[in-house]
Amino acid sequence: MRSALSSTVRWVLLYLLALGVVIGGWGGICALLVWVRGRPVLPTPGETFTAAWENLPVLAQAFGTSALRFLIALVVSFLLGLPLGLAIGFERRLDTFLSPLIYILYPMPPVALLLFLYLAFGLGEVVRLVVVVIALFFQVVVAAQGAAKYITPSHVAAVRSAGATRLQLYRHVVLPATLPNVLTAARVSVGLGITMLYIAETKLGVLLGPEAGLGRLIEYYTFRGDISLAGVVGLALLGLLFYALLELLERSLCRWKFVGAQRGR
Amino acid sequence: MIELAELSIAYGRGPSKVSAAEGLSLFVDSYELVAVVGPSGCGKTSVLMVLAGLLRPSQGQARIYGEEVRGIRRDVALILQDAGLLPWKTVWQNAELALRIQGQKDSRERVDEVLHQLGLTGFESRFPGELSEGMKRRVGIARALALQPRVLLMDEPMANLDSLTREHIQNLILTLWREMGFTGLLVTHDMEEAVFLGQRIAVFSPRPARVVEIVDNPGMGTVEYRGTPEFMAKVAHLREVLGGSS
Numbered sequence: 001m002r003s004a005l006s007s008t009v010r011w012v013l014l015y016l017l018a019l020g021v022v023i024g025g026w027g028g029i030c031a032l033l034v035w036v037r038g039r040p041v042l043p044t045p046g047e048t049f050t051a052a053w054e055n056l057p058v059l060a061q062a063f064g065t066s067a068l069r070f071l072i073a074l075v076v077s078f079l080l081g082l083p084l085g086l087a088i089g090f091e092r093r094l095d096t097f098l099s100p101l102i103y104i105l106y107p108m109p110p111v112a113l114l115l116f117l118y119l120a121f122g123l124g125e126v127v128r129l130v131v132v133v134i135a136l137f138f139q140v141v142v143a144a145q146g147a148a149k150y151i152t153p154s155h156v157a158a159v160r161s162a163g164a165t166r167l168q169l170y171r172h173v174v175l176p177a178t179l180p181n182v183l184t185a186a187r188v189s190v191g192l193g194i195t196m197l198y199i200a201e202t203k204l205g206v207l208l209g210p211e212a213g214l215g216r217l218i219e220y221y222t223f224r225g226d227i228s229l230a231g232v233v234g235l236a237l238l239g240l241l242f243y244a245l246l247e248l249l250e251r252s253l254c255r256w257k258f259v260g261a262q263r264g265r
Numbered sequence: 266m267i268e269l270a271e272l273s274i275a276y277g278r279g280p281s282k283v284s285a286a287e288g289l290s291l292f293v294d295s296y297e298l299v300a301v302v303g304p305s306g307c308g309k310t311s312v313l314m315v316l317a318g319l320l321r322p323s324q325g326q327a328r329i330y331g332e333e334v335r336g337i338r339r340d341v342a343l344i345l346q347d348a349g350l351l352p353w354k355t356v357w358q359n360a361e362l363a364l365r366i367q368g369q370k371d372s373r374e375r376v377d378e379v380l381h382q383l384g385l386t387g388f389e390s391r392f393p394g395e396l397s398e399g400m401k402r403r404v405g406i407a408r409a410l411a412l413q414p415r416v417l418l419m420d421e422p423m424a425n426l427d428s429l430t431r432e433h434i435q436n437l438i439l440t441l442w443r444e445m446g447f448t449g450l451l452v453t454h455d456m457e458e459a460v461f462l463g464q465r466i467a468v469f470s471p472r473p474a475r476v477v478e479i480v481d482n483p484g485m486g487t488v489e490y491r492g493t494p495e496f497m498a499k500v501a502h503l504r505e506v507l508g509g510s511s
């Protein structure tokens with residue numbers, strides 16, 4: 001327990017250190033740009049944080065809206081993508097028929113379809129969610145499929161020999177066996193997801209106010225660089241938040257993975 | 266009671282067909298413990314898979330207590346090679362797994378008891394990754410015994426263990442067999458293990474498996490048997506039979 005606590009403390013300290021480095025680098029770049037261009041280009045950390053403090057309500061509201069939107073998109077893409085990906089990876093017949101389909105659709109950027117998504121779903125909340133869901137959905141499907149393909153046969157035999165139904169097989173073997181990989185993949189996909197969120201909020205939210213999401217806020221304050229940049233910082237924090245959330249989820253749901261690793265050291 | 270009648274097992278079809286058993290016949294009486302030895306890859310695991318209802322024979326029949334095996338039976342338990350523990354489940358959850366899958370209620374006490382019998386009390390909440398190899402095998406045995414099976418199929422339960430741990434688990438299986446009274450089929454490639462645990466020892470041929478010889482082993486049944494002249498003679502005999510057939 002003590003070592004778990006101290007490792008958490010270390011983790012937090014490392015992130016604080018990284019934050020310091022980022023802010024320091026940011027300040028350096030500001031100074032560099034002033035020197036090169038002869039005028040301020042990028043708002044300094046001080047200016048940005050002041051602007052953030054002065055506009056905290058709208059910023060917080062935008063952050064909350066974006067966070068909720070991202071959370072819903074993440075949950076929906078897991079609910080849709082996980083069962084499909086696991087089934088494709090585990091059931092050999094589905095694999096032969098559906099894998100080509102997935103791999104044809106997977107590299108297609110949903111951004112390229114914005115026009116059609118807009119025509120199909122209008123400009124409401126749904127379309128913004130759909131853009132993010134499509135991006136994350138394929139990430140989850142491909143990760144789940146890859147992991148489910150290589151399940152240890154003796155684990156399957158262990159539950160099958162006890163008379164497990166298909167559903168029990170998924171519940172006791174396929175899902176827990178693949179969860180670490182799927183969660184890791186989801187964590188890696190947070191960056192892509194945030195990019196898609198930004199695009200959805202800017203391209204598909206032109207008539208909305210700045211509180212309708214961080215992407216919208218950044219665009220709305222194009223002529224107030226400091227507030228706009230505060231929105232960018234908000235997006236970065238949003239990514240970090242979900243990254244940490246998925247990491248925590250993995251640590252609590254896949255405890256066995258970390259126990260074994262600690263012994264291995 | 267186990268009957269294998271002219272059993273043939275084949276994987277795949279056409280030119281890539283692999284035959285794992287051909288015309289194999291074997292009878293194991295109720296409460297008997299029979300050891301099976303044979304060269305590696307001859308089809309021993311495949312025969313157990315048929316008996317466990319996980320694999321269909323291509324010809325012939327496998328019967329348990331007079332009924333043809335057509336699928337998983339609740340009175341049959343299988344101990345897999347390398348135990349087949351699920352790394353994401355604790356010792357207790359692994360031991361309970363088969364009972365839970367079969368929806369047997371009130372299994373808590375039975376799981377506790379069988380874990381106690383196998384010396385695993387106190388390790389219930391550990392994950393397999395935290396256990397020694399010998400403990401993992403014991404959890405695998407616990408999982409099968411929790412079902413209180415009439416027939417216990419064991420696939421090399423002591424393979425790749427150090428000799429001290431191996432003897433310990435061999436003694437444990439002997440004790441459990443005498444206490445719990447099951448019909449046992451134990452696959453091994455260790456001659457001494459076969460002589461220690463088999464009332465009779467069936468020697469399989471190289472692939473496709475057939476029964477080459479059945480060695481009677483009436484002296485078996487006590488821990489002291491190991492190392493006696495009779496024991497050594499049986500081991501030497503088995504070595505000779507297997508050496509000649511492979």
Ligand SMILES: Nc1ncnc2c1ncn2[C@@H]1O[C@H](COP(=O)(O)OP(=O)(O)O)[C@@H](O)[C@H]1O
Nearest residue numbers: 276283285304305306307308309310311312472
């Ligand atoms: N799922 C399978 N598909 C194809 N061939 C298999 C399969 N399982 C086993 N075999 C083949 O059947 C033969 C017997 O295997 P097995 O029963 O595992 O032997 P043993 O347990 O005696 O070592 C081996 O040649 C093996 O390669």
Ligand SMILES: [Mg+2]
Nearest residue numbers: 309310346420
């Ligand atoms: Mg084998």
